[in-house]
Amino acid sequence: MSSDLKAALLRRCRAMEIPLVGVADVERWENPPFRPWMPEEFYPQRIFPEARSVIVIGLPVHLPALESAPSIWYRETYLTVNALLDQYTYRLAEYLNEEGYPSVFVPRDGYGGIGALIKKPVAFFSHRHAAYFAGLGTFGVNNMLLTPEYGPRVRFGSILTAAPLPPDPVMTEEVCNHCMRCVEMCPASALDREDYPAGLTDRGACARNSAELEKRRLAPCGICIKVCPIGKDRVFYGREDASVYARSERRPDLHRAWEHVRSYGGK
Numbered sequence: 001m002s003s004d005l006k007a008a009l010l011r012r013c014r015a016m017e018i019p020l021v022g023v024a025d026v027e028r029w030e031n032p033p034f035r036p037w038m039p040e041e042f043y044p045q046r047i048f049p050e051a052r053s054v055i056v057i058g059l060p061v062h063l064p065a066l067e068s069a070p071s072i073w074y075r076e077t078y079l080t081v082n083a084l085l086d087q088y089t090y091r092l093a094e095y096l097n098e099e100g101y102p103s104v105f106v107p108r109d110g111y112g113g114i115g116a117l118i119k120k121p122v123a124f125f126s127h128r129h130a131a132y133f134a135g136l137g138t139f140g141v142n143n144m145l146l147t148p149e150y151g152p153r154v155r156f157g158s159i160l161t162a163a164p165l166p167p168d169p170v171m172t173e174e175v176c177n178h179c180m181r182c183v184e185m186c187p188a189s190a191l192d193r194e195d196y197p198a199g200l201t202d203r204g205a206c207a208r209n210s211a212e213l214e215k216r217r218l219a220p221c222g223i224c225i226k227v228c229p230i231g232k233d234r235v236f237y238g239r240e241d242a243s244v245y246a247r248s249e250r251r252p253d254l255h256r257a258w259e260h261v262r263s264y265g266g267k
Ligand code: B12
Pocket: 036, 037, 038, 039, 042, 078, 107, 108, 109, 110, 111, 117, 121, 122, 123, 124, 125, 126, 127, 128, 142, 143, 144, 145, 146, 151, 152, 153, 154, 155, 156, 157, 191, 197, 200, 201, 203, 206, 207, 210, 220, 221, 222, 223, 224, 225
């Protein structure tokens, strides 16, 4: 196990303003934490047989931009975070390659447009399961990985590496508080009240809603992550009261701002 390499990697991440980083060893996929579990073909060591560890990074989605969703502001934020995830994970993989450990980055999404998802709503590798094993959070009713720092308002990217790095502990305390705001406010009624993975997203309904928004260049939807009350980002931005999305009288100033943003930039 190389603790020095891990320390050097964490220093690099800090220098790149990456707030969340975790490491999982690939054996964790062999011991499913819940059922149903994914087929073995999705395990990192099946995709890249040299893999010994998976490094997962998380970049936050800024809550005030997301709050205007669906909007061009959130869409552009999402695209920017995606581009950074790909670039950072590529660069970290290259660093590990230079250090002599064969490594690859996995693109943050891995599908060719919403049409591909409507046909087959799964990607070849799951970043949120990797983030779970890397100790970054636990699954919420909205099917997302919730982190104490940003709730579900964080996007993940992963690096599969031959480097045997010391893994981080898996988080045991549940982060979701089962408030059900995500279920109640989903515009596609795609979520149910059961915990993940018993209550899986109705992927078809979610993807079709996204396809409609895409026609107006306003995808993704983002509502199930904006209404989640969990996350220190809420305190940071002064948004502790997550009831404001359903009750405009609580923050008319914010509702006016969101209406303004939404009325520009879409088709
Ligand atoms: C496909 C996809 C979608 C699809 C389908 C969602 C889905 N599959 O649940 C759509 C378009 C609907 C979607 C929507 C959203 N997504 Co999305 N999406 C993905 C993507 C590209 C792949 C997900 C995937 O395939 N997972 C793999 C399988 C293993 O997971 P699973 O589907 O839950 O499977 C379980 C069970 O089905 C069971 N199982 C039983 N039998 C079988 C059989 C097979 C073949 C499989 C695979 C599994 C299986 O095993 C699994 C383990 O429990 C990932 C990026 C990535 N590559 O990871 C982002 C990702 C999951 N999305 C993300 C986000 C944020 C969203 C949205 C909020 C939209 C947005 N960006 O604003 C919404 C939220 C929807 C919701 N509440 O669920 C983030 C999540 C971040 C987080 N904090 O958790 C990700 C990780 C992107 C990223 N790089 O950060 N998404």
